[in-house]
Amino acid sequence: MIGRVAWLLARPGTGGLAPLALPATAFAIVTALLLTVLGGAQSFWSWTDDMGVTYQALAVVALVLLVVPLSSLGGAAARLSARRRDDRLATLRLLGATPATVSALAVLESVVLAVVGAVAGVVLYFLLVPLIALIPFRGEPLGLDGVLLGLPALVGVVGGVALLAAASAVLGLRQVVISPLGVRTRQDAPKLHWLRIVVGLAVIAVAFGMMAVLQVAGSAMVILAMLGAAFGGTIAVLNLIGPWVIRLVARSQARRAKTPQRLLAARAVLESPKAAWRQVSGVAMTSFMAVFAGTGIALLGSFGEAADTESMLLFADIRTGILITVVGSFLMVACSVGVNQAASILDRADLSRSLGMLGMPTATMEAARRRSVMSPLRITAIGSAVTAAVVMLPLTGITIIVAPLSLAVIAAVLAAGIGVVWLGLVATKPMLERSASV
Amino acid sequence: MSSFVLEASGLVKSFGQTHALAGVDLRVRTGESLAIMGASGSGKTTLLHCLAGIVAPDTGTVAFQSGAGRVEVTALGERERSRLRREAFGFVFQQGLLIPELTAVENVALALMLNGMPRARAEEYGGGWLAALGLAGMEDRRIGQLSGGQAQRVAIARAQVTGAAVVFADEPTGALDSATSAEVMRALLDSTTGQGRTLVVVTHDADVAGRCSRIVDMRDGRIVGERVPAGASAEAGA
Incomplete structure (x- = not known):
């Protein structure tokens, strides 16, 4: 039943394909950037000499600087994907759908969009790899072998992006589940302590x-x-x-x-x-x-x-x-x-x-x-x-x-x-x- | 000076293959309340949009008569029509379509601020209109904190606050229960025709139309009938 309802909800509405395409595109960019950053860092970790440690220290700083906002962008994409649909899902709650059904729908839709986007991101990453391989460090280009990530890393990143989307969907829709009217009428006043x-x-x-x-x-x-x-x-x-x-x-x-x-x-x-x-x-x-x-x-x-x-x-x-x-x-x-x-x-x-x-x-x-x-x-x-x-x-x-x-x-x-x-x-x-x- | 505030002649409007208006002539008398009735797709909302200068008809003319003179609405550019809507017309939509993040009084005052009135004065006027419509003490509430009927009265205040000569209402009670609907319609009439202004309402609700002074019926983009509801003044008519 959930699959059928999800398919119905996935049909383009008055906003056309944009509500689906936007979060998917954002997930694609997040994935491509994340893989690019990880690829670059991977090449640094292959150096085992004394200077290698210095490069790894700098890579950690760069990774932190990029990964934290990347995950925040990923979260924004996930929330966007959930928000695009929250009105319809809130309507389902008003029609009597159980909180479990609404949560399952939200998670399913967000995960599907995230996976589609992430796979597109992997393709984008492969297109970027030859360019990243040309970047010189320690006097020579990083090279394809250095920056090309293995299958486990690729699967891990796609899975991670999907997980992030699922978690954000659950958190983002908690309000719908608790109080469908709260979302439909936008009564909630923002609270920041x-x-x-x-x-x-x-x-x-x-x-x-x-x-x-x-x-x-x-x-x-x-x-x-x-x-x-x-x-x-x-x-x-x-x-x-x-x-x-x-x-x-x-x-x-x-x-x-x-x-x-x-x-x-x-x-x-x-x-x-x-x-x-x-x-x-x-x-x-x-x-x-x-x-x-x-x-x-x-x-x-x-x-x-x-x-x-x-x-x-x-x-x-x-x-x-x-x-x-x-x-x-x-x-x-x-x-x-x-x-x-x-x-x-x-x-x-x-x-x-x-x-x-x-x-x-x-x-x-x-x-x-x-x-x-x-x-x-x-x-x-x-x-x-x-x-x-x-x-x-x-x-x-x-x-x-x-x-x-x-x-x-x-x-x-x-x-x-x-x-x-x-x-x-x-x-x-x-x-x-x-x-x-x- | 003509006693007709709006005069439409030969209005034709198509959207792709759909003929929304197929030659409409209509005159709206100053101070009357006119209900435009018809089934979905009969062209009543398109007619309201053409009369109000929201959309331009493919052919035909709309003229607006005010104290300042006669304006050929259909001859105006988009910018001038926008200005006319802002300064001379008021609008009430089915969903209210108020700005959710603004308070009730800010929603009303915004209409005046757009015409250049300072905010403090605009909010004072806005507060007055809210009070007149029974919303005293609710000025600082956000729209989500109001009931459907209250929100619709805020929309009426917004439509009236600029001193609009004509108020256009598109299914203003469509989302309300019958008791609230009667209350909102009373507020709308009191604040328009009750003050010598003109009201044009698009509705499919016979009770709403029955409160107006004249009804025109539409079908397939044409006006197919005109009547005066029982109890309404028989002097209104085109």
Whole structure:
């Protein structure tokens, strides 16, 4: 029975194929990026000499920087896949379907979309492999053998993406199961506890402490673990604090708003600060990386020209690594903004159309939409950069963080990150115009 | 000055192979309440959309007469029609289609803010309309926290707050029970024809239509009949 209902629900609705294609595409990109990152890291792990350990330490940092936001993007794709259908599933609950049936349907649909997307992602990865194999590290290209993952890894990643989708579907639809009317009428007011900020500050303090004692830590493994935990913990904490800060600012903006677009934007953010955060959380990552990249490059420069050939090679490789991580992060940001904006426009198509009928200019709707993304973006970019600087402080010192080269790289990366979000908004503008046309 | 606020002539509108309007002539008198009835697909919503300048007919004309003069709606560009809808017309839809993240008073005030009124004044006016429609004390509630009837009264306030000369309502009671439906219809009539404004309602509900001063019946994109409901003033008519 569940299979038959799932098949009925899978038929394209008024939104066409987009509600199915969007999450599948997002899953494909997540899978391809994840495999690419793992492929690159795998090649580093094949080195067993002393320098190999240094490369592995740097790979851990890059992995943490990329995998955490990747999984957050994966979660967004999974939630999107679940949300696209929650209205229909809530209707099923109202019609008397049991919570078990609704959960099974949600999981089944999300998993099918995730697997289809993940398989497409594997194909995309195979197309990317020849290019990744050309990237030079330690004076020579990584090579196909180094970056090509084995079947177990491929199956593991596809399975992992499917699991992530299943878990998100269950969590995302808990509300439908508990209270179908809650979702159908959107009564739930967003709740964010102030305890988030306390936990967040505590984790940042711990990360700061870990960085301060990193130099005296014993084995390479301990250093690796501490680096990974500090960076991963800080990024995770940004996810905890981000929505809370965004809500605080949006509340004040809603009170002070004087124009329709400002009021609409602030209220849209307040409606779901978590969703507003998710749209721009990729930039939190980019800001974090901007500080990391800026100080890293400045630090390398400070070692001067007296370094030996091996060190010079290492410095060049670190620059390459930073560049790859930054580009990867931009890809995730672009993907995240595009997917979230397209989904949000589809979700509000009826409302946009009715506002168009009332005579609200599309330019006003567009301005409100742009502001509802760009305002949280500013808070996110600045807040994340400052947090990253605090965590990096014990490692590099303030001189390196405020060095002109650091600041230049930070500014350039932030500008590019904001530019990517802007492009995501511009790219989805025609969709809004179509959905608002009467 | 003509006593007709809207005059439509020879309206034809097709969507692909579907002929939604097949030559409609209609005149709407200032201050009357007109119900457009018909089965699904008869063209009544398309007629309302053409009268309100939401869609442009393939052929035919619509003219709007206001204190400021006569405007040929069908000759206006999209931008001007948008402005006309914002400033001279009000709309009430079946689902209300209010902005869920805004409070009740913000939804109403938004219509005024779009016309350039400062927010504080707009909310003051909006609050007044909500109170007049029996929603005093509910200004700061989100739309999801209101009942269907209350939400529909917020939509009526939004349609009225700009001082719209004509209010267009598309199945305004379609999603409500009969008691709430009667209550909403009373609020809609009191705030429109009760104040000398004009109301055009698309409905398939005979009770709703029966409260209006005139009914036109549509079938296959044409007006096939016109009547005055029992008890309504017989002076309305085209």
